[in-house]
Amino acid sequence: xxxxxxxxxxxxxxxxxxxxxxxxxxxxxxxxxxxxxxxxxxxxxxxxxxxxxxxxxxxxxxxxxxxxxxxxxxxxxxxxxxxxxxxxxxxxxxxxxxxxxxxxxxxxxxxxxxxxxxxxxxxxxxxxxxxxxxxxxxxxxxxxxxxxxxxxxxxxxxxxxxxxxxxxxxxxxxxxxxxxxxxxxxxxxxxxxxxxxxxxxxxxxxxxxxxxxxxxxxxxxxxxxxxxxxxxxxxxxxxxxxxxxxxxxxxxxxxxxxxxxxxxxxxxxxxxxxxxxxxxxxxxxxxxxxxxxxxxxxxxxxxxxxxxxxxxxxxxxxxxxxxxxxxxxxxxxxxxxx
Amino acid sequence: xxxxxxxxxxxxxxxxxxxxxxxxxxxxxxxxxxxxxxxxxxxxxxxxxxxxxxxxxxxxxxxxxxxxxxxxxxxxxxxxxxxxxxxxxxxxxxxxxxxxxxxxxxxxxxxxxxxxxxxxxxxxxxxxxxxxxxxxxxxxxxxxxxxxxxxxxxxxxxxxxxxxxxxxxxxxxxxxxxxxxxxxxxxxxxxxxxxxxxxxxxxxxxxxxxxxxxxxxxxxxxxxxxxxxxxxxxxxxxxxxxxxxxxxxxxxxxxxxxxxxxxxxxxxxxxxxxxxxxxxxxxxxxxxxxxxxxxxxxxxxxxxxxxxxxxxxxxxxxxxxxxxxxxxxxxxxxxxxx
DNA sequence: CTGTTAGCGCGTTCAT
DNA sequence: ATGAACGCGCTAACAG
Numbered sequence: 242x243x244x245x246x247x248x249x250x251x252x253x254x255x256x257x258x259x260x261x262x263x264x265x266x267x268x269x270x271x272x273x274x275x276x277x278x279x280x281x282x283x284x285x286x287x288x289x290x291x292x293x294x295x296x297x298x299x300x301x302x303x304x305x306x307x308x309x310x311x312x313x314x315x316x317x318x319x320x321x322x323x324x325x326x327x328x329x330x331x332x333x334x335x336x337x338x339x340x341x342x343x344x345x346x347x348x349x350x351x352x353x354x355x356x357x358x359x360x361x362x363x364x365x366x367x368x369x370x371x372x373x374x375x376x377x378x379x380x381x382x383x384x385x386x387x388x389x390x391x392x393x394x395x396x397x398x399x400x401x402x403x404x405x406x407x408x409x410x411x412x413x414x415x416x417x418x419x420x421x422x423x424x425x426x427x428x429x430x431x432x433x434x435x436x437x438x439x440x441x442x443x444x445x446x447x448x449x450x451x452x453x454x455x456x457x458x459x460x461x462x463x464x465x466x467x468x469x470x471x472x473x474x475x476x477x478x479x480x481x482x483x484x485x486x487x488x489x490x491x492x493x494x495x496x497x498x499x500x501x502x503x504x505x506x507x508x509x510x511x512x513x514x515x516x517x518x519x520x521x522x523x524x525x526x527x528x529x530x531x532x533x534x535x536x537x538x539x540x541x542x543x544x545x546x547x548x549x550x551x552x553x554x555x556x557x558x559x560x561x562x563x564x565x566x567x568x569x570x571x572x573x574x575x576x577x578x579x
Numbered sequence: 580x581x582x583x584x585x586x587x588x589x590x591x592x593x594x595x596x597x598x599x600x601x602x603x604x605x606x607x608x609x610x611x612x613x614x615x616x617x618x619x620x621x622x623x624x625x626x627x628x629x630x631x632x633x634x635x636x637x638x639x640x641x642x643x644x645x646x647x648x649x650x651x652x653x654x655x656x657x658x659x660x661x662x663x664x665x666x667x668x669x670x671x672x673x674x675x676x677x678x679x680x681x682x683x684x685x686x687x688x689x690x691x692x693x694x695x696x697x698x699x700x701x702x703x704x705x706x707x708x709x710x711x712x713x714x715x716x717x718x719x720x721x722x723x724x725x726x727x728x729x730x731x732x733x734x735x736x737x738x739x740x741x742x743x744x745x746x747x748x749x750x751x752x753x754x755x756x757x758x759x760x761x762x763x764x765x766x767x768x769x770x771x772x773x774x775x776x777x778x779x780x781x782x783x784x785x786x787x788x789x790x791x792x793x794x795x796x797x798x799x800x801x802x803x804x805x806x807x808x809x810x811x812x813x814x815x816x817x818x819x820x821x822x823x824x825x826x827x828x829x830x831x832x833x834x835x836x837x838x839x840x841x842x843x844x845x846x847x848x849x850x851x852x853x854x855x856x857x858x859x860x861x862x863x864x865x866x867x868x869x870x871x872x873x874x875x876x877x878x879x880x881x882x883x884x885x886x887x888x889x890x891x892x893x894x895x896x897x898x899x900x901x902x903x904x905x906x907x908x909x910x911x912x913x914x915x916x917x
Numbered sequence: 918c919t920g921t922t923a924g925c926g927c928g929t930t931c932a933t
Numbered sequence: 934a935t936g937a938a939c940g941c942g943c944t945a946a947c948a949g
Contacts, residue, residue, distance in 0.1 A: 295926035319657035633942035
């Protein structure tokens with residue numbers, strides 16, 4: 242390191258004690274205005290930069306929160322992070338971003354790393370492989386507050402969460418397809434360990450029931466919802482001569498895969514098969530016909546989750562309803578002609 | 580804090596010295612296998628979590644790099660960060676993400692904060708307001724390595740950069756429009772303090788010259804390239820009865836604004852006015868007709884920049900050509916029928 | 918191979 | 934209002 246300008250250096254230069262400098266720099270009311278000014282002036286002159294590492298070590302607080310998401314490049318997550326960062330920044334916190342890449346092992350090592358770095362709290366949207374959340378309990382053991390957003394972990398009941406009303410959104414999406422005259426609707430679902438996919442499945446089933454369409458569990462296909470999964474599942478349906486009218490995918494990637502495969506074998510969309518991809522973000526405009534939401538829920542959820550976390554960090558007791566924040570999505574059902 | 584399990588605690592429990600514990604935990608070769616095992620076992624048993632703050636303070640190294648981008652929610656930047664994070668993680672570094680929101684004042688305070696946090700290096704894509712980069716010189720003064728990606732700062736000449744061949748891409752884009760028979764082509768440009776917008780303008784001019792189309796500087800309109808700017812500039816063109824065949828926008832947002840405005844007044848695109856939006860990412864598929872790049876340049880640039888930075892951090896001397904990495908874009912010119 | 922000692926830079930008691 | 938001294942948790946230097 243280079244900048245050896247510590248509080249001691251500026252103390253010596255001013256012939257005062259370093260503790261006075263410390264107090265002055267922290268705007269303590271036990272220091273004369275004059276010395277404060279002197280210190281600040283000298284500090285600027287020497288190019289002093291506080292060493293937060295040392296300060297944080299001493300105070301046992303890092304003013305840093307850890308954020309764990311499956312993949313930062315997904316638009317939903319990047320906008321959530323954007324909201325988190327904005328809120329955190331305005332409250333004087335730094336943010337460490339980590340991607341689990343949907344792998345539990347990575348998530349585990351990330352959590353340990355965050356604990357080592359003494360983050361003051363953690364925001365997480367768990368990976369598809371996460372189930373019992375044993376690694377998350379380590380946070381509790383170390384008194385590191387935790388808030389889930391979007392994807393929860395069932396095992397940790399008493400943890401605060403911020404989420405979307407997925408069941409309702411899925412219900413509306415399915416209703417939309419039914420309204421278009423579709424009856425045999427395939428549902429691409431994700432790991433049932435994740436709340437979001439369970440909820441979306443619920444909404445799908447509810448819509449079918451209300452429209453007196455028999456629920457056929459063979460039409461629910463679970464996968465990791467990557468584009469490739471969408472392709473393969475669709476191929477399987479076609480190859481097995483299963484007759485379907487539409488696909489309701491629990492995310493946009495798998496829907497895109499389905500559309501691409503269907504087009505590649507000459508099917509007309511939505512004339513022969515309707516496809517809807519559930520997505521929190523307008524990114525799904527690329528699919529056809531697509532379901533998308535009006536507002537930037539990622540941003541909203543990020544802000545909300547971060548605010549909640551910092552309130553917990555500050556020792557505020559949350560009211561029960563605040564521990565389970567659910568955001569109502571407004572949906573747009575749009576026909577794309579891509 | 581809670582988890583008071585330090586190396587001293589486990590040292591006492593084992594009746595050995597804390598320095599031995601430290602060595603064991605760091606897998607030093609100056610410790611018996613037996614004691615290592617004993618220490619590791621005890622550590623796990625007591626739920627020890629290393630305090631990186633203390634370790635980093637002692638070592639004067641944080642294993643953290645700071646990343647500053649205008650906006651994380653832009654697809655280009657989120658994928659760049661994705662690449663950065665991936666590379667950093669694999670090399671044992673953490674990443675602190677910060678958004679300048681295109682504001683110089685925010686960028687300044689971010690840089691100071693990063694210095695305070697003793698990051699080992701900084702990756703930055705500067706804001707639209709950044710010019711002389713005085714705040715970045717503070718990094719140099721503190722021996723904090725710096726690498727630019729995408730958007731440079733002219734004032735800092737000897738700093739490593741990773742960028743796209745913007746001039747070439749813009750040249751091809753303009754050529755594409757000319758090939759379609761367009762002659763009076765408006766160029767939406769950004770602040771000329773930024774290399775990327777200067778380069779894109781260069782490419783535009785070069786294409787005109789090669790095709791013997793006179794360069795009319797009134798057709799170059801500078802703005803901050805937000806969607807609103809695109810709308811307003813287009814409105815101004817129309818309102819002033821300026822005849823144009825096409826618009827080549829230096830980014831996708833302004834292009835979208837232009838398209839929306841043109842459609843709102845009943846113009847046919849691209850029949851009456853062609854619009855192309857320059858973008859590093861396939862996100863521009865939403866515009867029509869659009870120019871987009873095949874590969875994920877954000878990811879590539881992020882990885883490359885991060886790798887470079889960490890090599891500098893490790894004291895490697897870069898060869899001159901490595902200090903100015905330019906990635907050749909492969910372009911797709913695609914007609915969208917949105 | 919292990920123990921002893923001495924800080925890293927800062928904030929917080931005590932004093933005065 | 935200021936100074937002296939200690940310690941946050943860890944690691945590096947030097948013994949032995």
